[in-house]
Amino acid sequence: MLKAQGYVGSPQNRVDGRAKVTGEARYAAEFDAPDLAYGIVISSAIAKGRIASIDISSALAIPGVVQVFTHENRSGTAWLDRNYRDETAPPGSPFRPLYDDQVVYSGQPIALVVADEYEIAAHAASLVRIAYETDTHMTDLDIKRSEAYVPPKKRSGVKAPPSPRGDAEEAFTQAPVKVHAEYRIAIEHHNPMETHASTVIYEQDGTLTIHEKTQGPQNSQSYVSSVFGLSSDQVRVVSPFIGGAFGSGLRPQYQLFLAVMAALELKRSVRVVLTRDQMFTFGYRPQAIQTVSLGANPDGMLQSIMHDAIQTTSTFEDYQEVVVNWSNLLYHCDNVKLTYRLAQVDTATPIDMRAPGAATGVTAIETAMDELAYATGIDPVELRLRNYAEVDEANKRDFSSKELRACYQLGAERFGWAQRNPEPRSMRDGRELVGWGMATGVWEAIMQKTAARAVLSADGHLEVSCATADIGTGTYTILTQIAADIMGLPMERVTTRIGDSSLPKSPVEGGSWTAASAGTAVQIACQTVRESLFKYAREMDASPLANASLEHVSFADGRIVLTNDPETGVSFTDIMRARGVDKVEAEEKASPGMMTSMRYSGYSHSAVFAEVKVDEELGIIRVTRIVSAVAAGTILNPKTARSQIIGGIVFGIGMALEEESMLDHNLGRFMNHNLAEYHVPVNADIHDIDVIFVSEHDDKLNPMGIKGLGEIGIVGTAAAIGNAIFHATGKRIRDYPITIDKLL
Numbered sequence: 001m002l003k004a005q006g007y008v009g010s011p012q013n014r015v016d017g018r019a020k021v022t023g024e025a026r027y028a029a030e031f032d033a034p035d036l037a038y039g040i041v042i043s044s045a046i047a048k049g050r051i052a053s054i055d056i057s058s059a060l061a062i063p064g065v066v067q068v069f070t071h072e073n074r075s076g077t078a079w080l081d082r083n084y085r086d087e088t089a090p091p092g093s094p095f096r097p098l099y100d101d102q103v104v105y106s107g108q109p110i111a112l113v114v115a116d117e118y119e120i121a122a123h124a125a126s127l128v129r130i131a132y133e134t135d136t137h138m139t140d141l142d143i144k145r146s147e148a149y150v151p152p153k154k155r156s157g158v159k160a161p162p163s164p165r166g167d168a169e170e171a172f173t174q175a176p177v178k179v180h181a182e183y184r185i186a187i188e189h190h191n192p193m194e195t196h197a198s199t200v201i202y203e204q205d206g207t208l209t210i211h212e213k214t215q216g217p218q219n220s221q222s223y224v225s226s227v228f229g230l231s232s233d234q235v236r237v238v239s240p241f242i243g244g245a246f247g248s249g250l251r252p253q254y255q256l257f258l259a260v261m262a263a264l265e266l267k268r269s270v271r272v273v274l275t276r277d278q279m280f281t282f283g284y285r286p287q288a289i290q291t292v293s294l295g296a297n298p299d300g301m302l303q304s305i306m307h308d309a310i311q312t313t314s315t316f317e318d319y320q321e322v323v324v325n326w327s328n329l330l331y332h333c334d335n336v337k338l339t340y341r342l343a344q345v346d347t348a349t350p351i352d353m354r355a356p357g358a359a360t361g362v363t364a365i366e367t368a369m370d371e372l373a374y375a376t377g378i379d380p381v382e383l384r385l386r387n388y389a390e391v392d393e394a395n396k397r398d399f400s401s402k403e404l405r406a407c408y409q410l411g412a413e414r415f416g417w418a419q420r421n422p423e424p425r426s427m428r429d430g431r432e433l434v435g436w437g438m439a440t441g442v443w444e445a446i447m448q449k450t451a452a453r454a455v456l457s458a459d460g461h462l463e464v465s466c467a468t469a470d471i472g473t474g475t476y477t478i479l480t481q482i483a484a485d486i487m488g489l490p491m492e493r494v495t496t497r498i499g500d501s502s503l504p505k506s507p508v509e510g511g512s513w514t515a516a517s518a519g520t521a522v523q524i525a526c527q528t529v530r531e532s533l534f535k536y537a538r539e540m541d542a543s544p545l546a547n548a549s550l551e552h553v554s555f556a557d558g559r560i561v562l563t564n565d566p567e568t569g570v571s572f573t574d575i576m577r578a579r580g581v582d583k584v585e586a587e588e589k590a591s592p593g594m595m596t597s598m599r600y601s602g603y604s605h606s607a608v609f610a611e612v613k614v615d616e617e618l619g620i621i622r623v624t625r626i627v628s629a630v631a632a633g634t635i636l637n638p639k640t641a642r643s644q645i646i647g648g649i650v651f652g653i654g655m656a657l658e659e660e661s662m663l664d665h666n667l668g669r670f671m672n673h674n675l676a677e678y679h680v681p682v683n684a685d686i687h688d689i690d691v692i693f694v695s696e697h698d699d700k701l702n703p704m705g706i707k708g709l710g711e712i713g714i715v716g717t718a719a720a721i722g723n724a725i726f727h728a729t730g731k732r733i734r735d736y737p738i739t740i741d742k743l744l
């Protein structure tokens with residue numbers, strides 16, 4: 001049924017590509033309104049304490065300044081009574097902007113200056129005088145780790161570590177070969193190109209249309225209506241285009257609250273855009289300290305796995321990720337102990353950042369596995385094959401599909417792994433040391449309940465819609481491909497509408513679940529339209545299809561025809577004319593339980609191979625080659641899919657070598673809050689990246705066998721690079737990012 005033109009599975013250009021490169025696509029801060037006012041956020045200069053006084057008189061005296069909102073004059077909102085938690089919120093009580101005089105982290109918003117012009121607001125903001133009373137703050141995980149605790153309330157959707165099995169401590173003591181080490185991951189910030197922005201259009205009837213940078217238009221809509229006591233039909237959130245998000249747009253952020261508050265209070269449209277440095281004043285990938293202990297026999301067979309992780313969270317929410325569970329998911333072992341704890345620091349609450357948890361945990365376990373490969377003298381790929389997990393050991397379920405063996409094999413072949421001399425410092429290219437390393441990647445194949453609508457018009461145009469988002473991942477394109485194939489229409493005759501809270505219900509776009517979830521919903525809705533249309537065709541007077549069955553007809557070029565006699569058929573237009581309708585539509589839901597998925601463990605996997613060249617005198621590391629072999633079920637569009645994986649790998653190179661948000665613990669403040677000092681990989685840092693999609697058939701998770709690709713590209717990449725650096729230099733750096741100072 002999906003093979004009509006075979007769009008699914010073939011490389012297609014992005015349907016939104018032209019709009020994006022020509023500037024036709026508009027982003028949250030680019031929407032205009034008559035009499036639009038501009039808000040500038042003032043951020044706290046201290047990490048903890050209270051605002052002793054805030055003097056707004058000089059700011060208000062500037063012509064063009066409309067209002068300066070602070071905790072002293074803000075309106076009372078429904079927020080004060082309700083502890084509303086958005087759909088991705090961790091346990092705890094979310095940060096409330098301008099709630100009172102308390103400061104709980106550096107960079108916290110403490111005032112909003114609103115003016116007729118942006119420049120006036122910015123100038124006026126510089127005139128607001130704030131006096132603080134400071135309390136002692138603590139942002140140092142090395143000190144707070146002694147107070148680490150098991151989160152008392154689980155975050156929804158985040159699996160707690162499985163119960164211990166066997167006796168991991170004893171097995172470790174007995175094991176002839178041991179690896180025991182501590183691994184560190186720095187705090188990272190997402191840094192998408194588009195900074196967070198909300199343009200709140202205040203309509204004459206008091207309703208709000210909000211152009212918002214978000215991965216979840218309905219999550220933001222529900223936040224605004226709950227917090228401000230509005231009915232859901234008074235608030236519409238639209239977000240058709242997003243300039244990258246990587247998880248930073250999963251939760252409604254404070255600029256949304258402030259812009260809505262100001263618009264309601266002033267009965268005027270308001271735009272609030274965060275500056276680049278303010279992008280460091282909300283969620284981040286938490287810092288992690290992990291301890292991994294691996295015990296093995298001399299033949300490399302694992303006897304004990306212990307993996308403990310401590311991550312930072314804020315003082316007001318227990319943010320949680322799946323960090324340690326991957327260790328036993330990847331490798332068979334009878335004695336396993338996995339533990340996960342949090343430590344509170346005086347920062348904002350962390351937020352999901354690309355492959356949250358897996359990027360962190362897999363970096364540690366895959367570095368430890370490389371150390372075990374050296375300790376046993378076994379090739380790193382061979383070591384992983386010997387310990388290959390055939391079932392999900394935590395619950396003894398079969399995998400819905402798992403072509404990880406093929407990933408290792410095809411990746412190694414493409415990379416030329418067989419030519420590797422395992423001896424560290426044994427390979428050179430001129431003055432540079434050459435290192436080859438590898439690691440495994442894994443991410444859960446998740447599906448979420450999602451609805452979609454399909455409307456086929458008599459003129460042969462199909463519109464499909466869903467409230468999900470496209471953060472640059474290719475959602476518009478894959479949904480268009482799926483719909484076009486089912487209805488037998490060219491992609492040009494299909495319009496996909498997403499990024500609007502008024503569309504059929506969808507969760508936030510995240511977790512790599514959108515292709516499987518929205519894709520399946522669109523598939524089912526289109527199939528329902530297809531069935532209705534076929535029924536109408538059969539019921540037409542003198543229908544040439546009167547005796548045909550759905551299995552024996554094809555939808556092609558706006559017609560339903562007999563598959564074995566394509567001359568016989570009727571056009572969509574004629575069917576609808578005969579029926580007396582001008583469109584056929586359906587809304588359907590996809591849900592995770594629709595197939596047998598609940599009885600299986602579904603994951604995507606990868607094998608990442610990295611080559612580094614290291615200039616030992618200068619400590620400069622170049623990642624000259626990456627081969628990533630990915631098994632992620634059906635690849636809907638190899639072109640956008642490849643871009644997804646390349647993006648994830650570039651992220652992984654950043655994690656391995658560059659990205660680090662540095663806290664000055666004296667001030668409790670991120671010091672490198674700009675793109676000059678927070679380093680992300682630039683074009684010159686990126687060399688050969690080769691993506692292989694390993695064929696993987698999955699008939700358990702969803703009808704099309706989709707697993708998703710948003711996260712898997714980053715997972716394992718940092719470890720592969722760190723392992724390559726060890727191979728090149730003989731130095732094991734367990735503290736990511738691996739910067740020059742650590743190598744010299």
Ligand code: MOS
Binds near residue numbers: 247248352353
């Ligand atoms: Mo992803 S970190 O769920 O946007």
